[in-house]
Amino acid sequence: MSKARVLVVDDDRAVGLVLASLLKQAGYESHHVASGEDALAALASRAIDVVISDVRMPGMDGMELLGEVKQRTPDVPVLLLTAHGSVPLAVEAMKAGAAEFLLKPFDRDEVLFTVEKALATNARVAARPPDAPVRGEGQVLGDSDAMRETIARLKKAAPTVATVLLRGESGTGKEVAARTLHGWSPRHAGPFVAVHCAALPDNLLESELFGYEKGAFTGATQRKPGRVELAQGGTLFLDEIGDISPAVQVKLLRLLQEKEFQRLGGTSAEKVDVRFVAATHRDLEAMVEDGTFREDLFYRLNVVPVWMPPLRERGDDVALLANRFCAELADQNGRAGLRFAADGIAALRAHDWPGNVRELQNLVERLVVFAEGDAIRASDVERELGARSARNGRPSGSPAPIDAGTLDAHRVEAEKGAIRDALARAQGNRTQAARLLGISRRTLYNKLAELGLE
Numbered sequence: 001m002s003k004a005r006v007l008v009v010d011d012d013r014a015v016g017l018v019l020a021s022l023l024k025q026a027g028y029e030s031h032h033v034a035s036g037e038d039a040l041a042a043l044a045s046r047a048i049d050v051v052i053s054d055v056r057m058p059g060m061d062g063m064e065l066l067g068e069v070k071q072r073t074p075d076v077p078v079l080l081l082t083a084h085g086s087v088p089l090a091v092e093a094m095k096a097g098a099a100e101f102l103l104k105p106f107d108r109d110e111v112l113f114t115v116e117k118a119l120a121t122n123a124r125v126a127a128r129p130p131d132a133p134v135r136g137e138g139q140v141l142g143d144s145d146a147m148r149e150t151i152a153r154l155k156k157a158a159p160t161v162a163t164v165l166l167r168g169e170s171g172t173g174k175e176v177a178a179r180t181l182h183g184w185s186p187r188h189a190g191p192f193v194a195v196h197c198a199a200l201p202d203n204l205l206e207s208e209l210f211g212y213e214k215g216a217f218t219g220a221t222q223r224k225p226g227r228v229e230l231a232q233g234g235t236l237f238l239d240e241i242g243d244i245s246p247a248v249q250v251k252l253l254r255l256l257q258e259k260e261f262q263r264l265g266g267t268s269a270e271k272v273d274v275r276f277v278a279a280t281h282r283d284l285e286a287m288v289e290d291g292t293f294r295e296d297l298f299y300r301l302n303v304v305p306v307w308m309p310p311l312r313e314r315g316d317d318v319a320l321l322a323n324r325f326c327a328e329l330a331d332q333n334g335r336a337g338l339r340f341a342a343d344g345i346a347a348l349r350a351h352d353w354p355g356n357v358r359e360l361q362n363l364v365e366r367l368v369v370f371a372e373g374d375a376i377r378a379s380d381v382e383r384e385l386g387a388r389s390a391r392n393g394r395p396s397g398s399p400a401p402i403d404a405g406t407l408d409a410h411r412v413e414a415e416k417g418a419i420r421d422a423l424a425r426a427q428g429n430r431t432q433a434a435r436l437l438g439i440s441r442r443t444l445y446n447k448l449a450e451l452g453l454e
């Protein structure tokens, strides 16, 4: 299908561009405009599926824009973004019809989760057929020994219907690999449908996967196909498979074994023809051992295991990827010609990339947005790495312990306390705990790993 279109409205160019490009990376078509007036012009001239707008802007502000959008194109959900969050403002915005209220500085997963949720309420988008990506789109890139081996395995698996299990740390490119595999497969003209299993609570995940019949539950006013059905003739990508509950594990086992499923509220089994690709950063073998992941499901998934190597083991790929990202992002951001100086690349090579390719891509993006000359130098890289490490509480390069007196150490402790508290209040239920904390389930999982609370 054509990609969902997101309009980003922010008078702060850097914020707007970063947000628009984050959405692009996630597979949306996104445009940035700098004012409410320009947003209305964009809405009048092209089909937009969701709007994300800053609240405080000169001229027409986000609240006024919200009012106009609700009048002119009531189907289009509006998400408001502000650094000046206050409860009365949020309440006022929700009353005026805002789909959601997001706080700056924004969290990538939170933004994507919220956009996905908002798109699900847009009937026009829901009625579209699923994704049929262009052959070759989003191909895995890499020339290191580790990556050559991975690519060779993907090529061998591509022409078959064997289930592929992609393993590797977060940000290593498992989803990119899944899309590449689909693009290389005989099913490439069919749909590629992704389900991010950790992002959804159980009941939503089930209805998302299997769909529902009219009347299956309150609010089920019409029959809705699930992602499994939408992937007919193509590939179903089950991301974060290690995060699904035992109840969903049983249903997936049946789907993988019998190639059939039942819609929620349905009475008959439906047959499907889909190729399964799953991914996880978790140690599934250990989960099988401790009884949190079904052994039979593990074997069904682990037919062709493919490991995505961490970026720190990919040698020259750092330079290859950085140059590629720089060229693309510089082009998109009106900085064509901007490149890395040799010492800039050397500085990148010296970093250990705990966030893998995602971290590199985000860093290059910031370097492009804030670059002043024609070349990105080691000092620019070090400054950005240092700034981000300070924010993450993870000093750059060497993993020195956090000084108990620093602001970051306090933040880390405060976050740990809030997460422990929410988990206790939710009696260990992570979905509820995430809700109490106002973050997505996926963000909670990432935080648990980052803070060593798992």
Ligand SMILES: Nc1ncnc2c1ncn2[C@@H]1O[C@H](COP(=O)(O)OP(=O)(O)OP(=O)(O)O)[C@@H](O)[C@H]1O
Pocket: 025, 026, 138, 139, 140, 141, 142, 168, 169, 170, 171, 172, 173, 174, 175, 176, 177, 239, 279, 280, 281, 357, 358, 361
């Ligand atoms: N080989 C690659 N070529 C181009 N971009 C890549 C490559 N690998 C990863 N990326 C980019 O890095 C980011 C992370 O990739 P991806 O989402 O596929 O990782 P992942 O392993 O699925 O992460 P997670 O486990 O957190 O879901 C994406 O923005 C993706 O576009």
